[in-house]
Amino acid sequence: MKYELTAKDPGCDARLGKITTPHGTIRTPAFMPVGTQGTVKGALPEQVRSLGADIILGNTYHLYLRPGHQLIAALGGLHKFMNWQGPILTDSGGFQIYSLSKLRKIDDEGAVFQSHIDGSRHFLTPEKAVEIQQALGSDIMMCLDECIAYPADRKRAQEALARTAQWARRCRDAQTNREQALFGIVQGGFYPDLRRQGVEDLRAIGFDGYAVGGLSVGEPKEAMMETLSRTVPLLPEDAPRYLMGVGTPEDIVEGVFHGIDMFDCVMPTRSARNGLLFTNSGKVVIRNARYREDHAPIESGCDCYTCRNYSRAYLRHLYVSGEILAMVLNTIHNLRYYQRHMEGIREAVANGTFVKFRRDFLSREKNDGENAADNRDI
Amino acid sequence: MKYELTAKDPGCDARLGKITTPHGTIRTPAFMPVGTQGTVKGALPEQVRSLGADIILGNTYHLYLRPGHQLIAALGGLHKFMNWQGPILTDSGGFQIYSLSKLRKIDDEGAVFQSHIDGSRHFLTPEKAVEIQQALGSDIMMCLDECIAYPADRKRAQEALARTAQWARRCRDAQTNREQALFGIVQGGFYPDLRRQGVEDLRAIGFDGYAVGGLSVGEPKEAMMETLSRTVPLLPEDAPRYLMGVGTPEDIVEGVFHGIDMFDCVMPTRSARNGLLFTNSGKVVIRNARYREDHAPIESGCDCYTCRNYSRAYLRHLYVSGEILAMVLNTIHNLRYYQRHMEGIREAVANGTFVKFRRDFLSREKNDGENAADNRDI
Numbered sequence: 001m002k003y004e005l006t007a008k009d010p011g012c013d014a015r016l017g018k019i020t021t022p023h024g025t026i027r028t029p030a031f032m033p034v035g036t037q038g039t040v041k042g043a044l045p046e047q048v049r050s051l052g053a054d055i056i057l058g059n060t061y062h063l064y065l066r067p068g069h070q071l072i073a074a075l076g077g078l079h080k081f082m083n084w085q086g087p088i089l090t091d092s093g094g095f096q097i098y099s100l101s102k103l104r105k106i107d108d109e110g111a112v113f114q115s116h117i118d119g120s121r122h123f124l125t126p127e128k129a130v131e132i133q134q135a136l137g138s139d140i141m142m143c144l145d146e147c148i149a150y151p152a153d154r155k156r157a158q159e160a161l162a163r164t165a166q167w168a169r170r171c172r173d174a175q176t177n178r179e180q181a182l183f184g185i186v187q188g189g190f191y192p193d194l195r196r197q198g199v200e201d202l203r204a205i206g207f208d209g210y211a212v213g214g215l216s217v218g219e220p221k222e223a224m225m226e227t228l229s230r231t232v233p234l235l236p237e238d239a240p241r242y243l244m245g246v247g248t249p250e251d252i253v254e255g256v257f258h259g260i261d262m263f264d265c266v267m268p269t270r271s272a273r274n275g276l277l278f279t280n281s282g283k284v285v286i287r288n289a290r291y292r293e294d295h296a297p298i299e300s301g302c303d304c305y306t307c308r309n310y311s312r313a314y315l316r317h318l319y320v321s322g323e324i325l326a327m328v329l330n331t332i333h334n335l336r337y338y339q340r341h342m343e344g345i346r347e348a349v350a351n352g353t354f355v356k357f358r359r360d361f362l363s364r365e366k367n368d369g370e371n372a373a374d375n376r377d378i
Numbered sequence: 379m380k381y382e383l384t385a386k387d388p389g390c391d392a393r394l395g396k397i398t399t400p401h402g403t404i405r406t407p408a409f410m411p412v413g414t415q416g417t418v419k420g421a422l423p424e425q426v427r428s429l430g431a432d433i434i435l436g437n438t439y440h441l442y443l444r445p446g447h448q449l450i451a452a453l454g455g456l457h458k459f460m461n462w463q464g465p466i467l468t469d470s471g472g473f474q475i476y477s478l479s480k481l482r483k484i485d486d487e488g489a490v491f492q493s494h495i496d497g498s499r500h501f502l503t504p505e506k507a508v509e510i511q512q513a514l515g516s517d518i519m520m521c522l523d524e525c526i527a528y529p530a531d532r533k534r535a536q537e538a539l540a541r542t543a544q545w546a547r548r549c550r551d552a553q554t555n556r557e558q559a560l561f562g563i564v565q566g567g568f569y570p571d572l573r574r575q576g577v578e579d580l581r582a583i584g585f586d587g588y589a590v591g592g593l594s595v596g597e598p599k600e601a602m603m604e605t606l607s608r609t610v611p612l613l614p615e616d617a618p619r620y621l622m623g624v625g626t627p628e629d630i631v632e633g634v635f636h637g638i639d640m641f642d643c644v645m646p647t648r649s650a651r652n653g654l655l656f657t658n659s660g661k662v663v664i665r666n667a668r669y670r671e672d673h674a675p676i677e678s679g680c681d682c683y684t685c686r687n688y689s690r691a692y693l694r695h696l697y698v699s700g701e702i703l704a705m706v707l708n709t710i711h712n713l714r715y716y717q718r719h720m721e722g723i724r725e726a727v728a729n730g731t732f733v734k735f736r737r738d739f740l741s742r743e744k745n746d747g748e749n750a751a752d753n754r755d756i
């Protein structure tokens with residue numbers, strides 16, 4: 001993997017770059033659609049690509065449990081299995097063990113957990129997390145880290161940080177395939193000195209990229225921004241920076257402002273399936289009666305297949321009728337919205353006008369929030 | 379609408395033809411995928427088209443109840459509403475009133491029924507059925523007919539037949555837009571003289587095409603073939619013949635053998651959503667454990683997008699994981715299977731070899747049935 005920093009915004013930490021992987025190039029700042037179970041829910045790989053995504057995310061936890069990483073390896077790896085020819089980043093499974101499974105025991109060796117599917121018992125170690133990701137054949141692997149609840153006291157945060165550092169070292173040592181990149185994850189909760197320690201631990205080992213973990217876990221927005229502003233500047237400039245599990249279009253703008261290069265979130269796809277559509281003039285709750293006879297597309301000027309071919313009235317009809325196509329068409333729009341958002345961001349950074357872009361975007365979001373009546377007249 | 383008979387098989391009643399409509403040409407024998415609620419479930423219109431469908435079917439009953447025919451008319455008609463630029467045939471709603479709704483009362487005037495969605499009460503007359511279909515703007519409309527249960531005694535069949543004839547006359551009279559074709563429906567149960575009467579009633583009025591209704595309602599296969607063999611030859615040669623709601627690939631072969639030109643059935647799409655896939659060497663129940671590690675496509679040699687890009691192992695994984703893409707990819711394959719089937723049929727009729735085609739197909743189906751173990755090892 002190669003990271004190239006191509007431009008820096010003069011007014012903030014925003015940066016433009018390119019990551020080269022064995023499966024292609026990623027333009028950063030990048031948003032990665034989430035392909036949890038070997039599919040970006042509701043979209044064909046060719047659609048995901050044509051909507052502007054350079055890279056997608058796969059979930060190690062899910063793929064390990066079903067259909068199993070060895071099966072995927074036997075079938076030629078995750079790219080071939082799911083027919084996605086571009087780069088893939090896989091997470092380590094740590095967050096899903098924490099959030100989805102029944103976590104039975106965690107110690108320095110690893111984590112014992114129960115599958116959320118069938119209750120079967122499994123043991124995940126840093127070595128195993130790398131082994132699974134190597135079997136999947138992703139372009140970018142993530143170290144196993146220990147996630148903590150929010151809020152967490154200092155002692156708990158410190159303990160998890162120390163374990164995350166040990167595990168990062170073990171992940172690096174376990175890696176046998178250097179064609180695949182490996183990213184470290186900075187933990188440390190909301191304690192600035194612990195975050196600093198987290199960065200130092202990882203830099204001492206040396207990774208191909210660095211992720212900021214443990215954010216967007218229920219903390220106030222200010223705490224997230226504060227942590228970003230104190231953590232990101234400590235990261236090496238010549239490696240990509242990834243803000244895990246984030247987020248809203250607004251959070252992405254803030255992340256870029258603080259120097260983040262990569263994002264992932266289920267928000268565009270999950271919202272689409274729930275009939276919540278993103279537009280530059282606020283969110284559209286498509287089931288609303290107000291759209292019953294609405295000739296207009298979801299968003300005027302949007303270049304996506306859905307907006308070019310279908311009215312809100314039709315999409316409302318599909319949604320209230322429970323049709324599969326509702327999810328498919330909504331997913332196409334939301335994925336495209338997110339990628340248009342990233343294109344706008346990259347263009348602003350390239351032009352050195354990201355500070356203005358951010359100001360305009362946030363004030364528009366604020367107005368939309370104040371005017372939003374879309375949930376009322378269902 | 380124009381029908382052109384282009385070839386007749388020398389060994390049976392099979393025929394090749396072309397129907398020209400305001401939205402394009404239909405190659406017959408034709409299979410029409412069913413787009414019940416303004417969408418062929420699980421497929422984009424462009425996919426349906428590229429899989430080989432010349433025409434789709436829309437359900438008047440469903441579209442009348444939701445979103446309403448007036449709304450669709452206000453939005454530019456059904457073609458524009460659902461983004462399908464090819465021909466559309468709409469049924470009259472008669473069969474759904476009989477099979478889906480609570481039928482409250484039927485008399486010579488029309489049928490009072492309760493919506494299966496919200497229990498609201500509606501009154502459908504022949505005039506109303508035409509009005510709705512004219513509002514939808516379909517290329518081919520169907521007369522309202524009275525459907526009867528199987529088995530039905532002679533008196534009941536006779537009564538429904540007489541009503542169907544009266545209603546056919548009223549539909550023809552109610553039609554104000556002659557750009558849209560109108561087909562009559564032959565009823566008469568399994569009484570050959572009543573079927574003959576049904577044909578005479580309709581021919582006396584004169585329609586653009588003729589449908590055989592009331593088959594595939596639970597009768598033995600022989601009764602269906604017997605009725606077809608006695609009814610179809612009575613229909614005018616210069617108009618298309620449509621066997622409603624039929625059917626399996628085998629039933630289609632038999633229908634063509636007896637001179638039928640058009641078919642529709644939910645079978646390919648509904649089966650796909652249930653993980654049942656059609657192939658030329660028998661059905662594949664994709665959730666079966668035997669496909670867990672199967673590298674092969676659903677059907678070797680199939681030219682569909684799904685078979686070109688995905689293994690059975692992947693499709694099994696998507697299906698057992700409950701992913702939307704399972705339904706989408708399975709639907710693509712089954713729709714393509716049906717259209718490949720029609721292509722094979724048309725080619726055989728064009729070559730004058732349909733009798734051999736039929737013999738080979740039916741003996742293969744029989745063998746598959748005997749060897750089929752696919753439901754056992756789930």
